[in-house]
Amino acid sequence: MTIAELEQLEQLACEVARAAGELIVGERPERLGVAATKSTATDVVTVMDRRSEELLRTRLEEARPADGVLGEEGSATSSRSGITWVVDPIDGTVNYLYELPGYAVSVAACTGDVHTPGQWEAIAGAVLNPSTGELFHARTGGGAFLEYAGRTTRLHVTKQADLAFSLIGTGFGYDPGKRRRQAAIVLDLIPQIRDIRRAGSAAVDLCSVAAGRLDGYYESGLNPWDLAAGWVIVTEASGVVRGVAGGPPSSDLVVAGCPEQVAALSPLVDR
Secondary structure (H helix, E strand, O other), X not given: OOHHHHHHHHHHHHHHHHHHHHHHHHOOOOOOOOOEEOOOOOOEEOHHHHHHHHHHHHHHHHHOOOXXXXXXXXXXXXXXXXXXXXXXXXXOHHHHHXXXXXXXXXXXXEEEOOOOOOOEEEEEEEEEEOOOOEEEEEEOOOOEEEEEOOEEEEOOOOOOOOHHHOEEEOOOOOOHHHHHHHXXXXXXXXXXXXXXXXXXXXXXXXXXXXXXXXXXXXXXOOOHXXXXXXXXXXXXXXXXXEOHHHOOOOOOOEEEEOHHHHHHHHHHHOO
């Protein structure tokens, strides 16, 4: 794929992420309730999740009708071009429900089989935090950037490799059994690091790694839409995103940071 084609994908990701962000902030109902649940009764979906995904799907299909779309809330169209857009209309829905600022719109152009770990990659993406106005974006070979308040800043992960001085982000699933296992890892990990943060959005956490706001990040249970855009943003910020035993990231494990950070953190969370 040419540089010009990658630039077009990145630009489109930014455009549709901004449009969805304007929707979920500007048209949020005064009394936003839960429209449905997913994996558990506490894993919620709002009407705005669905409206945001519909906007993303429609805009992407209008701009690139041969591309596929895979969305958290059910969008699933096959690709005829080799490109599939993987979108999360509101990553961090519980934060959005409670009007906490840690939620995002995540949009990524991907190649390969997005349903099979290790068989796909994100080549361009954007993550918008509508509550702060921060737009993170990247494309393969083009670097990673943050647009905020009229300024554009190039992103770079920290070079922190010493866990004792590392601020680490993570997240938890909604299944009680999984939460117990995740809590056990935190219990063992926290005496060995500077501190830990749980923001509530994987996309925001990955962008925080890219921006140097976190030294590292790990989580299990992520889906492609949680991961895709943040993956390319971290990679283009000179970081790495790995999974079990150093393999590709998957629902089993995602670890992100500079190469040395990931090498130090992975053995403690890869279980």
